[in-house]
Amino acid sequence: MEPTMLEAGLYLIPCQLSDGPLDGVLPAHNVEIVRGIQHFVVESLRSARRFLKKCDRNIDIDALTMHELNEHTDLTDTAAIEALLDPIGRGEAVGVISDAGCPAVADPGADLVAIAQRRGYKVVPLVGPSSILLSLMASGFNGQRFAFEGYLPVDGQARQARLKEMLRRIERERQTQIFIEAPYRNNQLITDLVQHLPSRLRLCVASDITGERQSIVTRTLAEWKHATLDYHKVPTIFLLYQ
Amino acid sequence: MEPTMLEAGLYLIPCQLSDGPLDGVLPAHNVEIVRGIQHFVVESLRSARRFLKKCDRNIDIDALTMHELNEHTDLTDTAAIEALLDPIGRGEAVGVISDAGCPAVADPGADLVAIAQRRGYKVVPLVGPSSILLSLMASGFNGQRFAFEGYLPVDGQARQARLKEMLRRIERERQTQIFIEAPYRNNQLITDLVQHLPSRLRLCVASDITGERQSIVTRTLAEWKHATLDYHKVPTIFLLYQ
Numbered sequence: 001m002e003p004t005m006l007e008a009g010l011y012l013i014p015c016q017l018s019d020g021p022l023d024g025v026l027p028a029h030n031v032e033i034v035r036g037i038q039h040f041v042v043e044s045l046r047s048a049r050r051f052l053k054k055c056d057r058n059i060d061i062d063a064l065t066m067h068e069l070n071e072h073t074d075l076t077d078t079a080a081i082e083a084l085l086d087p088i089g090r091g092e093a094v095g096v097i098s099d100a101g102c103p104a105v106a107d108p109g110a111d112l113v114a115i116a117q118r119r120g121y122k123v124v125p126l127v128g129p130s131s132i133l134l135s136l137m138a139s140g141f142n143g144q145r146f147a148f149e150g151y152l153p154v155d156g157q158a159r160q161a162r163l164k165e166m167l168r169r170i171e172r173e174r175q176t177q178i179f180i181e182a183p184y185r186n187n188q189l190i191t192d193l194v195q196h197l198p199s200r201l202r203l204c205v206a207s208d209i210t211g212e213r214q215s216i217v218t219r220t221l222a223e224w225k226h227a228t229l230d231y232h233k234v235p236t237i238f239l240l241y242q
Numbered sequence: 243m244e245p246t247m248l249e250a251g252l253y254l255i256p257c258q259l260s261d262g263p264l265d266g267v268l269p270a271h272n273v274e275i276v277r278g279i280q281h282f283v284v285e286s287l288r289s290a291r292r293f294l295k296k297c298d299r300n301i302d303i304d305a306l307t308m309h310e311l312n313e314h315t316d317l318t319d320t321a322a323i324e325a326l327l328d329p330i331g332r333g334e335a336v337g338v339i340s341d342a343g344c345p346a347v348a349d350p351g352a353d354l355v356a357i358a359q360r361r362g363y364k365v366v367p368l369v370g371p372s373s374i375l376l377s378l379m380a381s382g383f384n385g386q387r388f389a390f391e392g393y394l395p396v397d398g399q400a401r402q403a404r405l406k407e408m409l410r411r412i413e414r415e416r417q418t419q420i421f422i423e424a425p426y427r428n429n430q431l432i433t434d435l436v437q438h439l440p441s442r443l444r445l446c447v448a449s450d451i452t453g454e455r456q457s458i459v460t461r462t463l464a465e466w467k468h469a470t471l472d473y474h475k476v477p478t479i480f481l482l483y484q
Contacts, residue, residue, distance in 0.1 A: 012379045021271070025369045028265040105378055105385035114382030117446075117460035125379035125458070127267045129369045136347055137254045137367035140356030143347035147389035147417065175389065204359075216367070218359035 006036040006093040010085065010116040012103045013095050014128020015051050017235070018211030022054055025129040025210050031055045033126060037095040039087045040066045043108055047099040069096075070108050084112060088121045102130045106150065106180070131237045132178055135206035138216040139176070141241035146176035152189070163196050170201070170242050177240040186231035189238065194225045197240070204239040207231055248278040248335040252327065252358040254351065255337050256344045256370020257293050259477075260453035264296055267371040267452050273297045275368060279337040281329045282308045285350055289341045311338075312350050326354060330363045344372045348392065348422070373479045374420055377448035380458040381418070383483035388418035394431070405438050412443070412484050419482040428473035431480065436467045439482070446481040449473055 011033055016025055034055045042048035045066055052059050067084055075081065087094050096103040096112060102125075103109035116123050132148050147169065153159045166177040181189040186207075193203055199222035206216040213234075219227065253275055258267055276297045284290035287308055294301050309326055317323065329336050338345040338354060344367075345351035358365050374390050389411065395401045408419040423431040428449075435445055441464035448458040455476075461469065 023270040025269050025271070027267050027269055029263070029267070102375065102379055104380075104382075105375060107385065109379075110382055110385050113380060114460070117382045123380040123382075123458055124456075125376040127369065127371045127376070127452070130372075130375050133344065133347060133372050133375050134367040134369070137344055137351075138346075138355060138365040140346075140352055140359045140365075143349065143352050144392045145390065148387065150386045210369070214366075216365055218356070 006033065007122060008088050008091045009093060009122030009124050010088060010113065011037060011093055011095045012109065012113070012123070012125045013097050014102045014126055014130075015047070015097055015100055017100050017129050017131060017209055020210070020212070027127055030126045030128065033124075034095065035059070037093045038064055039092060039094045040064060041069050041084050041094060041096050041109075041112060042066055043070045043098040043103075044068060048097045051097060069112060073108075075111060081112065082115055085116055085119065085121065088116070088119075102128055105130060106132065106148065129210050131206065131209040131235070134209050135204065135216060135237045135239060136176065136178065138206065139204035139239045139241070140218050141176040141202070141204065141239055142174050143176070145174055146178060149177060149179040151181065152179050159192070160196065163193070166240060167197060167201070170240060174242075179238050179240075181236070181238065183231075183233045183235060186234065186236045187229040190224055190227075190229050190231070193238075193240070194221050197221055199225070200242070202241050204241075205231065205236060206239070207234045207236040209235070209237070248275065249364060250330050250333045251335060251364030251366050252330060252355065253279060253335055253337045254345045254355070254365070254367045255339050256368055256372075257289070257339055257342055259342050259371050259373060259451055262452070262454070269369050272368045272370065275366075276337065277301070279335045280306055281334060281336045282306060283311045283326050283336060283338050283351075283354060284308055285312045285340040285345075286310060290339045293339060311354060315350075317353060323354065324357055327358055327361065327363065330358070331361075344370055347372060348374065348390065371452050373448065373451040373477070376451050377446065377458060377479045377481060378418065378420065380448065381446035381481045381483070382460050383418040383444070383446065383481055384416050385418070387416055388420060391419060391421040393423065394421055401434070402438065405435070408482060409439060409443075412482060416484075421480050421482075423478070423480065425473075425475045425477060428476065428478045429471040432466055432469075432471055432473070435480075435482070436463050439463055441467070442484070444483050446483075447473065447478060448481070449476045449478040451477070451479070 446460040
């Protein structure tokens with residue numbers, strides 16, 4: 001099949017969060033878009049190649065240009081980063097693929113998008129799985145006001161201060177608080193929340209989202225106090241609300 | 243084709259944000275899930291019927307049970323709301339469909355999900371389009387920390403106070419601010435932002451997301467000051483960042 005002729009622009013291509021068939025979490029349209037792109041900016045070459053092969057096993061990966069952009073990239077080398085978008089100036093499409101989930105949301109890519117916006121290029125976000133959005137939907141918490149806070153501070157005092165501020169925003173603003181932790185500290189985080197926050201608060205622990213062992217459980221902190229915690233090293237996201 | 247046998251639970255089924263083919267924004271898997279469900283809770287019967295027919299034109303809508311849950315529902319009648327989940331207790335699946343986008347996120351459904359969680363039922367969120375997530379991806383703003391604030395206050399003084407607090411959270415917390423407005427006030431909102439916030443801030447205006455006239459444009463407020471604003475009555479979401 002001939003690849004689709006795409007408008008010039010930056011295409012943000014979500015990737016799976018876990019193994020399993022692509023059509024479990026990605027619209028068929030995304031695969032059509034992927035087939036029409038020759039230039040990619042990816043979080044890691046290895047993951048991106050695997051994803052592209054899964055989109056279309058006949059894809060000729062060697063015919064594509066692929067550049068890595070991740071936490072090791074020297075973002076001060078703006079010329080090199082700007083150059084990643086040059087194909088768009090020539091009327092071509094550039095695709096961004098992160099290792100898991102949606103580019104530029106709790107993932108690299110936002111700097112590149114910012115440059116594309118500054119240049120007035122078209123930016124096209126595609127639909128795909130986001131652990132933030134999926135866990136919020138399934139938590140039963142306020143979806144009219146919410147905040148994603150990224151990682152909580154590791155340090156005792158800064159962590160305490162952040163928890164206190166999160167509590168304030170739950171109570172005064174009815175704002176659902178969403179955050180993550182290094183996976184090997186997941187169980188400890190739950191223990192910390194139980195210890196330092198009012199036991200009436202509800203905590204949603206969402207782990208292995210879209211995976212075979214997906215578990216999204218909302219309980220009060222009083223209930224979590226007596227739960228068996230087996231989230232060690234499992235990708236997990238946390239949500240708090242009253 | 244025989245419908246899939248689904249595990250008992252509450253399935254959160256996203257819907258399109260605009261017209262066009264389903265496979266542009268929804269994974270094929272969602273349609274399989276829909277085919278396996280007999281009981282639905284929907285934001286409006288009319289939209290839900292149209293969506294279900296689009297999923298499968300052979301679907302026998304009269305054989306399904308469908309109940310409305312929306313802003314007109316009396317949420318104090320907890321017995322009636324709890325009853326919507328009774329099929330799950332009998333080992334069946336219940337599907338939630340809102341008029342556009344993802345149930346329970348800036349849309350009804352969260353109360354029902356909260357009851358399902360309290361009863362210990364399985365809650366399964368499916369992937370679909372969210373104007374919040376898609377606009378954040380394409381804005382070029384910080385995706386490591388962000389907040390969705392819903393509607394800003396309409397009143398002058400409360401609105402000013404909220405804008406000031408948003409500015410504080412952008413500057414001190416590097417938190418992207420996301421919000422919406424009644425569509426007939428979109429242009430006025432942009433004018434207000436230009437008037438009351440520092441001109442160096444960047445505003446992303448994302449309109450008709452996933453639609454034919456999708457436009458996602460990030461500019462400084464200084465630049466927006468001179469822009470022609472034609473967002474009147476177009477579904478639009480706003481993002482602010484430094």
